[in-house]
Amino acid sequence: MVTSMTTSWMHISVDSPFSIHNIPFGVISSEDNPTHRPGVVIGDYVLDLAIFTANSGFSNLACIQSHLNVFAQKTLNDFAALGRPIHREVRNYLRLVFQHNGPYASVLETNATLQILALLPLSTIQNHLPLQIGDYTDFYAGLNHAYNVGVLFRGKDNALQPNYKHIPIGYHGRASSVVVSGTPIHRPNGQILPDSVLTPKVPTFGPCKKLDIELELAAFVCIPTTLGQPVPASSAEEYIFGFTLMNDWSARDIQAWEYVPLGPFTSKNFGTTISPWVVLVDALEPFRAPSSLSTSIETLLPYLHQPNPNTMFDISLTVELRPSGLSEKYTIAKANSRDLLFSFAQMLAHHTVTGCNMRTGDLLGSGTISGREPGTLGSLLEATKNGKEPLALGEGLKRTFLEDGDEVIISGRAGVLGRYIGFGECNGIILPAPSV
Amino acid sequence: MVTSMTTSWMHISVDSPFSIHNIPFGVISSEDNPTHRPGVVIGDYVLDLAIFTANSGFSNLACIQSHLNVFAQKTLNDFAALGRPIHREVRNYLRLVFQHNGPYASVLETNATLQILALLPLSTIQNHLPLQIGDYTDFYAGLNHAYNVGVLFRGKDNALQPNYKHIPIGYHGRASSVVVSGTPIHRPNGQILPDSVLTPKVPTFGPCKKLDIELELAAFVCIPTTLGQPVPASSAEEYIFGFTLMNDWSARDIQAWEYVPLGPFTSKNFGTTISPWVVLVDALEPFRAPSSLSTSIETLLPYLHQPNPNTMFDISLTVELRPSGLSEKYTIAKANSRDLLFSFAQMLAHHTVTGCNMRTGDLLGSGTISGREPGTLGSLLEATKNGKEPLALGEGLKRTFLEDGDEVIISGRAGVLGRYIGFGECNGIILPAPSV
Numbered sequence: 006m007v008t009s010m011t012t013s014w015m016h017i018s019v020d021s022p023f024s025i026h027n028i029p030f031g032v033i034s035s036e037d038n039p040t041h042r043p044g045v046v047i048g049d050y051v052l053d054l055a056i057f058t059a060n061s062g063f064s065n066l067a068c069i070q071s072h073l074n075v076f077a078q079k080t081l082n083d084f085a086a087l088g089r090p091i092h093r094e095v096r097n098y099l100r101l102v103f104q105h106n107g108p109y110a111s112v113l114e115t116n117a118t119l120q121i122l123a124l125l126p127l128s129t130i131q132n133h134l135p136l137q138i139g140d141y142t143d144f145y146a147g148l149n150h151a152y153n154v155g156v157l158f159r160g161k162d163n164a165l166q167p168n169y170k171h172i173p174i175g176y177h178g179r180a181s182s183v184v185v186s187g188t189p190i191h192r193p194n195g196q197i198l199p200d201s202v203l204t205p206k207v208p209t210f211g212p213c214k215k216l217d218i219e220l221e222l223a224a225f226v227c228i229p230t231t232l233g234q235p236v237p238a239s240s241a242e243e244y245i246f247g248f249t250l251m252n253d254w255s256a257r258d259i260q261a262w263e264y265v266p267l268g269p270f271t272s273k274n275f276g277t278t279i280s281p282w283v284v285l286v287d288a289l290e291p292f293r294a295p296s297s298l299s300t301s302i303e304t305l306l307p308y309l310h311q312p313n314p315n316t317m318f319d320i321s322l323t324v325e326l327r328p329s330g331l332s333e334k335y336t337i338a339k340a341n342s343r344d345l346l347f348s349f350a351q352m353l354a355h356h357t358v359t360g361c362n363m364r365t366g367d368l369l370g371s372g373t374i375s376g377r378e379p380g381t382l383g384s385l386l387e388a389t390k391n392g393k394e395p396l397a398l399g400e401g402l403k404r405t406f407l408e409d410g411d412e413v414i415i416s417g418r419a420g421v422l423g424r425y426i427g428f429g430e431c432n433g434i435i436l437p438a439p440s441v
Numbered sequence: 442m443v444t445s446m447t448t449s450w451m452h453i454s455v456d457s458p459f460s461i462h463n464i465p466f467g468v469i470s471s472e473d474n475p476t477h478r479p480g481v482v483i484g485d486y487v488l489d490l491a492i493f494t495a496n497s498g499f500s501n502l503a504c505i506q507s508h509l510n511v512f513a514q515k516t517l518n519d520f521a522a523l524g525r526p527i528h529r530e531v532r533n534y535l536r537l538v539f540q541h542n543g544p545y546a547s548v549l550e551t552n553a554t555l556q557i558l559a560l561l562p563l564s565t566i567q568n569h570l571p572l573q574i575g576d577y578t579d580f581y582a583g584l585n586h587a588y589n590v591g592v593l594f595r596g597k598d599n600a601l602q603p604n605y606k607h608i609p610i611g612y613h614g615r616a617s618s619v620v621v622s623g624t625p626i627h628r629p630n631g632q633i634l635p636d637s638v639l640t641p642k643v644p645t646f647g648p649c650k651k652l653d654i655e656l657e658l659a660a661f662v663c664i665p666t667t668l669g670q671p672v673p674a675s676s677a678e679e680y681i682f683g684f685t686l687m688n689d690w691s692a693r694d695i696q697a698w699e700y701v702p703l704g705p706f707t708s709k710n711f712g713t714t715i716s717p718w719v720v721l722v723d724a725l726e727p728f729r730a731p732s733s734l735s736t737s738i739e740t741l742l743p744y745l746h747q748p749n750p751n752t753m754f755d756i757s758l759t760v761e762l763r764p765s766g767l768s769e770k771y772t773i774a775k776a777n778s779r780d781l782l783f784s785f786a787q788m789l790a791h792h793t794v795t796g797c798n799m800r801t802g803d804l805l806g807s808g809t810i811s812g813r814e815p816g817t818l819g820s821l822l823e824a825t826k827n828g829k830e831p832l833a834l835g836e837g838l839k840r841t842f843l844e845d846g847d848e849v850i851i852s853g854r855a856g857v858l859g860r861y862i863g864f865g866e867c868n869g870i871i872l873p874a875p876s877v
Contacts, residue, residue, distance in 0.1 A: 140576075140616050145703060166701050167642040172632055176703040177613035177710065180576050181798050182668055191669035193795030196608055196742065206603040210742045213795075232618055232712065233627035235875065256795060265602050267581060267612035268704025274613065275796040276668065306632065306646045308877075359629030359649075359692060360711040360875070362617050439671065439796070441744075 014105040014114045017048035022418050022427020024048075025103050028096050029247070029282035029428070030081055033130040041079040041133050046282055046429070047103055049127045056123040057113075065109055066098045080137045081283065085227040085246040086365040092227070092246065093287050132281030134185050135249070136225050139364035141183055141277070142356060143221075143253060143372065144175035148298050148346040150373035153387040170304065173347040173355040175372075178253075179274035183368065186431045190276040192216055192409060192438040195259035208262055212438035215257035215392060216407040219373040220324050220383030220415060222342045223251040223279055224349040226367040230357055237308045238354035244363060245349055247283040250322070250415045250431040251370050254278070257386055257406070279368075280415070280431035288426050292419040294319040297343040308358055309351045316348035322374060322417040324383065328402055329410025329435075335398040337388065340374045340381050342417070409437045450541040450550045453484035458854050458863020460484075461539050464532045465683070465718035465864070466517055469566040477515040477569050482718055482865070483539055485563045488549075492559040501545055502534045516573045517719065521663040521682040522801040528663070528682065529723050568717035570621050571685070572661055572802040577619055577713070578792060579657075579689060579806035580611035584734050584782040586809040589823040606740065609783040609791040611808075614689075615710035619804065622867045626712040628652055628845060628874040631695035644698055648874035651693035651828060652843040655809040656760050656819030656851060658778045659687040659715055660785040662803040666793055673744045674790035680799060681785055683719040686758070686851045686867040687806050690714070693822055693842070715804075716851070716867035724862050728855040730755040733779040744794055745787045752784035758810060758853040760819065764838055765846025765871075771834040773824065776810045776817050778853070845873045 013025040023029065023046045033044040033051055042055035054062075058076040063069050068091055075083040084092070101107045105114070113119055145151055148169070155164030168174065184190075193216075196208040227246035230236055236244060253273065260272030293315035320342040327334040347355075352369050375383040382388040385406050388396050395403040407413070412434040418427035449461040459465065459482045469480040469487055478491035490498075494512040499505050504527055511519040520528070537543045541550070549555055581587055584605070591600030604610065620626075629652075632644040663682035666672055672680060689709060696708030729751035756778040763770040783791075788805050811819040818824040821842050824832050831839040843849070848870040854863035 168632075168634075168644070168698055168701065171644050172699055174699070174703055175706055177615055177706070179613055179797055180616075181800050181803070182796075184668070191796050194671070195795045196604075198604075207740075208604070208607050208742070210744070232620070233872075233875065235630070259795065262604055263608055263610070264702075264704075265604065266700075266704070267610055268702070270611055270613070271791065271795040271797065274792075304643075306644070308646070355707065356710075359631045359695065359707040360618075360627050361615055361707065364617050367617070436669075439669065 011100065012105050013047070013103045015048050015050065015103060019423040020425070021048050022425050022429055024423065024425050025100055026420065026424050027284065027288050027426045028099050029284045029288065030084070031135050031282045032080055032133045034133065035125055035130050043076050043078065043081055043084060045099060046127060051125045051127055051130050053123045053125055057119070060119050060122060062112055062119065062123070065112065066094065068094045081135050082137055082366045085136060085225065088228050089243055089286065092285055096285055096287060132185050132187070134183065135281060135283050136366040138180040138183055139367045141178040141180040141368040141370070142175050143178040143370035144173055144347070144352045145372040146173055146345040146347040146352065147372045147374045147383065149344055149377050150375040150383060150387065153375060153382065157386070157391050170346065171306070173352045175352065175356065176268045178277065178370065180368070182274055183277045183279060186278055186280050188278060188433060189436045190254055190278070190433045191436045193256050193259065193271070193275045194438050194441050195256060195271055196262055197258045198262040210441065213256035213259055214406065216435065217255045217257050217385045218324065218407070218413050219253035219255055220322055220338060220340060221251040221253055221373060222320065222371045223249050224369045225283055226363045226369070227365060229365050230363045232362040233360040235308065235357045235360060236354055238311050238351045241350035241353040242286065244353055245286055247285040248289070249283055250280040250417050250428045252278040252413060252415055252431055252433060253370060254433070257391070278431055278433045280428045282429050284426060284428055289318040289419055292319045292426065293317070294343055296345060297341065298346050308354055311348065311350055316350065317343045317345060318419060319343055320417050320419045322415065325414040326398065326404065327412040327414065328398065329408055334414060337396060338380065338382055340376050340383055342374060344374050344376055345371055407435050409435050411435050447536065448541050449483070449539045451484050451486065451539060455859040456861070457484050458861050458865055460859065460861050461536055462856065462860050463720065463724050463862045464535050465720045465724065466520070467571050467718045468516055468569045470569065471561055471566050479512050479514065479517055479520060481535060482563060487561045487563055487566050489559045489561055493555070496555050496558060498548055498555065498559070501548065502530065504530045517571050518573050518802045521572060521661065524664045525679055525722065528721055532721055532723060568621050568623070570619065571717060571719050574616040574619055575800035575803045577614040577616040577804040577806070578611050579614040579808065580609055580783070580788045581808040582609055582781040582783040582788065583808045583810045583819065585780055585813050586811040586819060586823065589811060589818065593822070593827050606782065607742070609788045611788065611792065612704045614713065614806065616804070618710055619713045619715060622714055622716050624714060624869060625872045626690055626714070626869045627872045629692050629695065629707070629711040630874050630877050631692060631707055632698055633694045634698040646877065649692035649695055650842065652871065653691045653693050653821045654760065654843070654849050655689035655691055656758055656774060656776060657687040657689055657809060658756065658807045659685050660805045661719055662799045662805070663801060665801050666799045668798040669796040671744065671793045671796060672790055674747045674787045677786035677789040678722065680789055681722055683721040684725070685719055686716040686853050686864045688714040688849060688851055688867055688869060689806060690869070691820070693827070714867055714869045716864045718865050720862060720864055725754040725855055728755045728862065729753070730779055732781060733777065734782050744790055747784065747786055752786065753779045753781060754855060755779055756853050756855045758851065761850040762834065762840065763848040763850065764834065765844055770850060773832060774816060774818055776812050776819055778810060780810050780812055781807055843871050845871050847871050
């Protein structure tokens with residue numbers, strides 16, 4: 006049994022996001038081995054699962070014996086497709102392997118040869134997208150964000166649309182441009198309607214002047230569903246592999262001109278960044294909590310009901326900005342993933358309600374997560390009231406929207422010092438717009 | 442040289458959509474060989490390209506020698522990724538192979554052994570999705586459709602949004618539920634706001650009562666583009682592999698309740714049907730034509746300019762409905778693909794303008810193609826004025842929206858009798874909604 010007192014034989018800093026209680030999965034390569042392959046991160050090390058598997062690391066785990074090839078793949082899709090009971094056993098087994106004087110100490114703790122082969126310093130590896138993404142869907146479940154944006158554009162009385170509290174509102178995003186943390190993002194050029202133009206409304210073309218972030222949590226789908234067969238929220242969690250952080254970069258001026266009547270398109274599809282490590286649902290189980298938003302299940306249609314009122318996870322989220330040319334970074338938002346009106350299970354249930362099928366590797370974004378107060382807002386659109394009130398970073402520095410060279414760093418974690426279930430970072434730096 | 446007088450040694454009915462001038466590509470399987478593999482259709486036969494290749498069918502074609510494995514794949518993605526110059530050579534070569542007394546008569550015309558091996562009766566094969574679709578994007582380039590729908594919901598004065606003539610409006614669709622012709626479609630259940638409900642707006646749950654079609658043309662992307670690097674319309678055609686017909690099934694009542702503010706979602710993602718054969722761009726070259734819609738290129742931003750004013754193809758489109766339980770089918774719309782305001786090159790240019798990357802197998806839908814007159818409308822929403830004016834099919838039969846058991850058949854072709862460049866059929870039959 007892995008108990009709450011588990012300690013590892015590895016040195017793991019107490020502030021590491023990757024405690025022995027976490028064991029998130031990713032896809033790595035290294036300088037001496039450019040092949041993409043699965044790994045898990047613990048402390049400052051990555052366990053190369055391809056090498057670990059090839060060296061009988063899993064020989065004590067019966068459930069995975071006929072599926073060992075999933076760790077020889079270039080993505081986690083095949084592992085994810087095995088389903089949550091197997092993810093659970095594999096993660097629990099790896100925790101025991103890392104446990105000091107655990108039942109499987111001979112696998113790695115006392116096996117210096119395999120340690121040298123399979124444990125790679127985190128600083129030396131390269132991360133890649135953990136799964137091949139089929140479809141990417143972005144929801145809009147951050148009620149405070151939806152409200153704040155609604156107030157900006159429609160006023161307080163009509164801030165939320167009539168459907169908002171009934172439907173996990175979402176739209177299909179662009180899978181091809183989802184990139185892993187660290188990938189630079191080009192400022193987009195696009196069609197923009199100048200504020201000064203009244204009629205006729207003729208757009209100009211040029212670099213986005215309102216380049217924004219969106220703080221989100223995202224979930225990967227593990228087992229597929231069948232076309233025409235909806236999955237109710239009560240059983241939808243079995244289809245969720247785990248979570249990453251997400252930054253859904255947004256070009257607000259392009260969005261404002263293009264989004265009627267079919268929603269955001271080129272203002273969102275130029276890049277979406279996710280953190281590299283997938284934190285499994287089981288790792289977050291101890292941090293289940295209800296939504297921070299008052300809602301009554303009675304108002305929801307039955308397919309969205311979940312028996313457990315703790316439909317959320319208590320994950321602290323932080324957005325930092327490193328201004329162009331500076332080494333220092335400034336916290337611009339702190340929020341919590343409980344600030345969502347709908348859970349990922351409800352999102353998935355709604356996504357399939359008309360019969361849409363999910364595939365392994367599909368990615369669901371939560372929508373922007375914001376609190377209500379200054380300092381808790383997950384987009385610059387909200388924090389600066391659409392650019393009208395610059396955000397003070399300190400030392401005379403301020404921002405309305407992002408400038409070229411700015412770097413945005415999202416991080417998130419559940420738990421307490423020494424026992425963090427963290428995500429690592431979701432980073433991106435802004436490159437200048439292509440010349441036109 | 443393939444001349445306009447080319448005749449084939451095969452018997453091809455003069456009304457076949459698959460004349461020797463066409464040679465569209467698809468993916469097939471057969472009862473005795475369930476492996477998915479590429480094929481081309483001509484008349485009533487399919488040439489199995491896996492077998493043809495394995496039996497030296499391409500030994501006279503230099504350009505394909507180092508890529509022969511593309512015909513041993515389960516999709517056309519690898520072939521598509523070779524780019525249009527190679528598609529052109531392969532298609533031209535196959536036309537010569539099928540030409541009576543052509544330069545390559547020995548390959549198939551006088552090779553009875555290979556004919557028996559590689560030519561399969563069309564009626565005996567099963568079609569599959571021709572490419573693995575990365576992302577699917579649906580545009581809204583049918584101006585008449587946009588106008589007709591705008592009139593229905595906003596009146597004549599505000600029918601078209603101010604951005605409509607500047608932007609090839611589009612939204613990201615759902616790739617997982619794109620299915621090949623012949624796949625039945627379940628009527629979706631979903632959230633619907635009853636017409637009688639005024640306030641508070643509380644939805645009910647049940648089967649869609651306004652199940653509709655959308656007549657579209659669709660394009661597959663061949664060579665990929667790079668994230669952050671837009672492609673202007675002037676060179677975008679090189680990224681287009683070819684075309685299929687599309688039926689973008691739509692649940693109008695679910696759509697009406699859900700679509701604000703992020704666009705259609707579950708009302709569209711339960712199924713999208715495409716015809717099985719990809720008609721290559723080159724096959725349609727003789728049928729280039731300008732858009733039927735008056736627009737001036739001066740009003741467009743430069744990235745949407747195309748040097749050739751013939752940005753469209755003159756393809757006649759027909760929608761038929763076979764009512765539940767009947768063998769007879771009724772024509773409910775005839776339209777033309779020139780009834781689009783923007784070309785696929787312009788759609789692709791706009792799609793990439795902010796830097797979004799395209800991948801081989803990405804699918805672009807045109808949006809619903811409608812004329813202005815009764816009998817030319819590509820959706821029942823338009824043809825029945827949102828269900829208010831039933832469409833008479835004949836013999837006392839009428840329809841507002843689709844009923845269970847109804848089958849919809851879309852067909853399309855360019856050219857004249859004996860020389861058709863046709864698509865075959867894009868079919869789907871409506872199954873009852875799952876019980877709730």
